Amino acid sequence: MVFEHVDQDLASYLERCPSPGLGAERIKYLMYQILSGVDFLHANRIVHRDLKPQNVLVTAAGQVKLADFGLARIYDVHMVLTSVVVTLWYRSPEVLLTTSYATPVDIWSCGCIFAELFRRKPLFSGQSEADQLSKIFDVIGTPSIDEWPDTSLPWNTFANRPPTSIYNAVSSSELCLAGTELLELMLAFDPARRVTAADALQHRYFRDDGYTPITFSPSSSSLSSSSPVADSARSDTPIHMSCSSNDDSGHSSADGQLPEPDN
Numbered sequence: 001m002v003f004e005h006v007d008q009d010l011a012s013y014l015e016r017c018p019s020p021g022l023g024a025e026r027i028k029y030l031m032y033q034i035l036s037g038v039d040f041l042h043a044n045r046i047v048h049r050d051l052k053p054q055n056v057l058v059t060a061a062g063q064v065k066l067a068d069f070g071l072a073r074i075y076d077v078h079m080v081l082t083s084v085v086v087t088l089w090y091r092s093p094e095v096l097l098t099t100s101y102a103t104p105v106d107i108w109s110c111g112c113i114f115a116e117l118f119r120r121k122p123l124f125s126g127q128s129e130a131d132q133l134s135k136i137f138d139v140i141g142t143p144s145i146d147e148w149p150d151t152s153l154p155w156n157t158f159a160n161r162p163p164t165s166i167y168n169a170v171s172s173s174e175l176c177l178a179g180t181e182l183l184e185l186m187l188a189f190d191p192a193r194r195v196t197a198a199d200a201l202q203h204r205y206f207r208d209d210g211y212t213p214i215t216f217s218p219s220s221s222s223l224s225s226s227s228p229v230a231d232s233a234r235s236d237t238p239i240h241m242s243c244s245s246n247d248d249s250g251h252s253s254a255d256g257q258l259p260e261p262d263n
Contacts, residue, residue: 006065010113011053014120024174025209027117030064032201032211034110037066039197042103048072051109052090053116075102088132089122094191096129096136097151104191107200111186114179118172130157137161139169143189178205 010030014021022030034056041048048055049071057065071086086095092108094101115123123139126132137143141163148155166187167180175183182205185195195203201211 004059006057006059006067008058009054009067010056010058010064013058014053014117017120021120022117022174024176024179027114027174028179028206028209030117031110031114032206033064034066034113035197035200037064038106038110039201041066041072042106042197045074046072047075047103048106048109050086050090051106051113052087053113054087056113088129089125091129091132092191093133093136093189094149096133097149097153099149099151101191103196104194107186107194107197108191110197110200111183114183114186115166115170118170118175123169134158139164139166140187140189147190176205178203178208181205 008016034051038048038051048066048069050068051066055066055068057067059065086092086105086109090109090112092101092105095105112123124132124135126135137158138161142158142161143155145155166184167175170180170183182195182200182203185203186200188194200206
């Protein structure tokens with residue numbers, strides 16, 4: 001098999017950008033392309049399970065491509081999947097708590113990437129799973145006992161903390177109110193309340209600037225330059241899966257345009 005060689009990922013792309021980093025419009029366009037790719041995967045029943053800046057490639061021509069599908073899976077309602085997925089700093093609470101998970105794990109990772117594009121450093125940089133959860137709760141607040149999932153880790157393991165402003169946590173004047181709203185939806189503790197990729201693309205953060213989401217067909221198998229896939233009906237209901245030590249395999253891809261950073 002022969003693959004295109006892409007010599008930089010989003011992490012190195014960010015490192016190359018001079019201070020103060022990417023501008024608001026460039027970040028918006030980048031996130032639009034990433035979410036469009038994730039929407040394509042989810043419409044085709046694929047969960048990536050390891051989204052992070054190192055797995056988002058940026059070509060010399062300015063195309064953005066989702067990469068490294070070693071943990072990606074084509075899922076169905078009866079599947080049992082491993083709980084050891086997603087690099088720690090981009091891992092969602094439901095995975096950290098070893099409960100059932102589905103497509104919302106990718107949205108959480110996208111939210112972490114979104115914040116990192118503004119901060120130029122990870123939003124949650126825990127040293128262990130417990131520390132990662134603690135850092136998450138420092139920002140989004142400790143969930144109530146009613147929100148706590150059925151897990152071996154008791155609710156009172158963590159101190160009761162009120163939520164911090166996402167805007168303050170990101171600490172960037174480039175993050176607008178609409179962007180803050182979208183980020184909060186992407187980083188919702190409850191995966192059932194987390195925004196889908198399709199709904200994120202319809203959010204006013206993108207819509208007010210005239211971005212038009214593509215509707216992906218679950219049966220689409222090719223992308224064209226004029227229209228990535230044909231318009232059709234779709235299903236955005238996530239299918240939840242249980243965690244175990246078992247594993248399996250899968251593949252897919254998606255891309256979009258992004259300007260080169262200034263040197």
